[in-house]
Amino acid sequence: MSQPISIKDIARKFKCAPSTISRALNDHPAINIETRKTIQEYATRIGYQKNTISLSLLNKQSKTLGVILPTMAHFHESSMVEGMEKILQPAGYLLNICVTNESHALERAYMDRLVANRVDAICISLSQETYDKNRNDHIDHAISRALPLIFMDRFYHAQNLDQVITDDYQGAFLATEHLIQMGCRRIAHLHGPKGITVSQQRFKGYLDCLQKYQLPFYPELLAHVSFSADSAVEATMSLMDHQPDGIFGVNDEVCFGAMKVIREKNIRIPEEIALVGFDDIPLAQFAYPPLSSVSRQSRKIGEETALLFLAKIDGQQENKQISLEPQLIIRESSKKRII
Amino acid sequence: MSQPISIKDIARKFKCAPSTISRALNDHPAINIETRKTIQEYATRIGYQKNTISLSLLNKQSKTLGVILPTMAHFHESSMVEGMEKILQPAGYLLNICVTNESHALERAYMDRLVANRVDAICISLSQETYDKNRNDHIDHAISRALPLIFMDRFYHAQNLDQVITDDYQGAFLATEHLIQMGCRRIAHLHGPKGITVSQQRFKGYLDCLQKYQLPFYPELLAHVSFSADSAVEATMSLMDHQPDGIFGVNDEVCFGAMKVIREKNIRIPEEIALVGFDDIPLAQFAYPPLSSVSRQSRKIGEETALLFLAKIDGQQENKQISLEPQLIIRESSKKRII
C-alpha cells in the first residue's frame, strides 16, 4: 500500500520548505502568485489530498458529527439522517453513524468511541434500554465534558438541554380527535414499546383526548406492539374481540399489520373500523385503503438538529428545545361518511 | 469548552513521564502492576478518553470506513448499513456515511473528503449520475491510491475489483419465470431508472426469460419509473391500455403504486393481473393482496462487504466478486389458481 503524498514530498520536489508548500496550497498572499499556481497545479496533478487527521489534531476539531440511532431501517430514522446531511455536507461536516439496536451497552460503547474520536458533537436518539434501565451516567458524563450533545426525536428528562423533537403528544391528540369527529366511540390504541418516550407521549395524547371528549378509556382496547407490522397482527387479533370502531396505531407499520387482520375478517375500513397511523411513511397512501397518518416531518428533525449544531459552534450559548408541529394527513382509512 | 484531559495532565499529576502513563494505560507489562492499576483507576475516574485522532496520525489507520450511498430512505440501503455495523462495531470500526442523492458532484466531493480523512476503505454504491455521465475518474483515482474500494450493490464495469452484489439478473429471471408458470402471457415490466445497473440487469433477466419461454416482448408493456410508489402510478395507468396479465416491478414500492391503480380500476389481483416485486421489504406481506417479491438479502450484502473488508486488511490480496443469490418469495399477489 503506497504511502499517500505529504506536503514534505512536494517540498522536496520544489526544493523548498514544507511551510512554503502549506502556504501555497492555502493561497497565502505572501507567496508569489506564480509559485502558488505552479505548486497547486502540481499537487492536484499528483493527487495530493490534505491529511485532515493532522488538522483535527492541530485545530482540535474533527469536522465530524457523531449520530447515535436505535435503528436505521425505518423511514423516520433514515429521513432524519438525510436531513442532517443536507445541511451538514455543504458546511463540510461528515457523519459518524452508529446504530444501537436499542441496546444500552452498544450505546455506551459508541458514545465512548465517538468521544475518543473527538467528534464535534453527538446527536443522539436514546435507546429503549437506556430508558428502561434508567442508566444515564454515560449521558451525564458526555454533558459534563462540554461536548455538545443534541437529543433528537426521543428526549431526555433533564433541565433544559438541546433537543429537537416532534410533539408526539399533540400528534396523538390530533389523531384521536379526528377519529372521534368521524364518529368513533370505541377507539383502540396499538401502544408502542413500553418505556419509550415516543410511545408514552402518544398514549398520553390519546388518553387526554378521550377524556376531553368525555369518552371512557377501555383497558381492553389497548394492545402492545413493537414498531413492526408483524407485531401488530397478534395485537389486533386480540382487539377484535372487543369491537373497536377505530384504531390509533403508534406508527404506520403497525397499521399495515392491523389492516391486514381486519381485511381478513371482512370488516370494512373505515365504515366499521377507522384507522390512523403515525409517521406518514411514503407507502401510507398506498395502503388499502389509503392510510391516514400524522406526519412528524422526519427530515425536518434532521435539518433542525443540524442547524442547532451549527448555531452552537457559532457561539450560541443557551440550550434550545425545538418542538416540531405534527400534521394530520387525512386519507380514506378514516373517512367515515357522517353528517 | 473545557479541554479534554491528555496523557500529559495525568503525568503531571503522578509526577512521571507521559510515556509511563501511556504504558500503564495500555497494560504494558514493564510497568509495576500496582502503579498500573492506580493510574488506570485515576484515568477512568477523571474521565480520560484516549484521543484516537493522534493514534490515527501515528498508525496511519483511522479505524473508520467510508460508506457512500445514493440514498438512505429505503429498506434496502438502511439494511445494508445495519449489516455492516453488525460486523464492524465489534471489530472497532466506525462508519462515515455519505448520501449522494444520486448526484455525481456530491459523490466526488464525499470521495475526496473521505480520502482526506484517511478512512481505511471506501464502500460505495455508485450514483445514477455517475453511470449516466460515465465520469469515472474519481473512481479510478481512488483505485490508483491503493485505498481499498468495495463496490456494494451496484457494480462497476472494470476488470476484477472487489464487489458484493446480488444477482439481479437471476432474481428478475426467477420472478418472470414464476409469472409465466402462473399462466401469464402478457407480462409488463416497470423498468427502473435508465442507466442504473440494477434496472438494466432486472430488465435483462425479464427479457431473457421471456425469450427462453418463447414469449414475445411487447414494447408497449414496458414503462419507466423511479424507485418510488408515486412514480408507478402514471406508469401503470399507461400500461393498463395494453392488457397485461402480469407485472414484474423493479422493486416493491412501485408494485404498491401499481396495485393501487389496479384496485381502483376494479381489476382483480392476481386473477386478472399477477404481480411480483423486488427487495421483499417488510411491508410486502402486508400489501393487499400480499406481494410476491424477490428478496436480495440486503442485510447480508452489508455483512459480506464488511467481511470482505476485514479479509482485505488481513492481507488478502486478490480481489473478490461476491454475488448473493436472490430468493423468490411467493405470496397471494401472484398465486393464480391454475392446473
Next chain:
DNA sequence: GTGAAAGCGCTAACAC
C-alpha cells in the same frame, strides 16, 4: 517572499 521550529496527543525505540 521564504525558512526554521514548535506543537497538537500519542507511542515506541532507545537509553539508563
Next chain:
DNA sequence: GTGTTAGCGCTTTCAC
C-alpha cells in the same frame, strides 16, 4: 521499571 526523544502531517509564529 521509568525517562527521553523523535515523529506521524500539518499550520503558524517568528526570524531573516
